[in-house]
Amino acid sequence: MKPGRFITFEGIDGAGKSSHLDAMAAWARERGHDVVLTREPGGTALAERLRELVLHAPMDALTEALLVFAARRDHLVQLIEPALARGSLVLCDRFTDASFAYQGGGRGFSLEVLGRLEDWVQQGRQPDLTLWFDLPAATAAQRRGAVRAPDRFEAQDLxxxxxxxxxxxxxxxxxxxxxxxxxxxxxxxxxxxxIQDVMRTLAWW
Ligand SMILES: Nc1ncnc2c1ncn2[C@@H]1O[C@H](COP(=O)(O)OP(=O)(O)O)[C@@H](O)[C@H]1O
Ligand SMILES: [Mg+2]
Incomplete structure (x- = not known):
């Protein structure tokens, strides 16, 4: 059995993460991986309920950070860690880097507090690979403006x-x-x- 691996997809809204998750899952299955597709905030029943709150209910930055990490804790314990222990490949649409980018960078919330939450919640667990979809903010805004109604984050300015x-x-x-x-x-x-070029550089792929 192949050892479990954890790949996260990161980048601003409209960067193309979701568009590539399915292709990645299909390619990985062809190569014999048992694939678990998931997302944050979310991935479990409880975390999906927290996601609804985080994306739509007004709240202060600390509340937001705590809810995101509470959702992450449930997601790790209930889904990600068991999947990795079984040897699955976990593909996750956003993870902790998004907390640092959105709550930390976007909202200006304390990176030190985020770092402490990361330590408590993850107990050392980090992705094996993070695919960072980097593009100008204006390009991402044009792409998502064409297709969807904004949530609390997507409604923010450039x-x-x-x-x-x-x-x-x-x-x-x-x-x-x-x-x-x-x-x-x-x-x-x-x-x-x-993405394929990046994957081919990995010893375990
Ligand atoms: N490389 C690309 N060029 C042009 N449009 C793209 C590209 N990748 C994704 N899109 C489109 O941009 C929009 C946002 O993509 P999506 O995958 O939902 O981004 P994210 O999940 O990162 O928010 C979608 O309408 C998608 O079809
Ligand atoms: Mg998406």
């Missing part, structure tokens, strides 16, 4: 998303061994080819 991007950049430079930065402003086939 300056907010520029801070979120800077938050991702900071996380990427602090953990370069697990981050792969993708040029997500490219056409879809180019982004997919880049």
């Amino acid at each position: 300056a907010f998303f520029e801070r979120v991007s800077a938050g991702y950049a900071q996380r990427a430079s602090a953990a370069p061994e697990r981050f792969a930065r993708l040029h997500a402003q490219g056409e879809r086939p180019a982004v997919w080819a880049e």
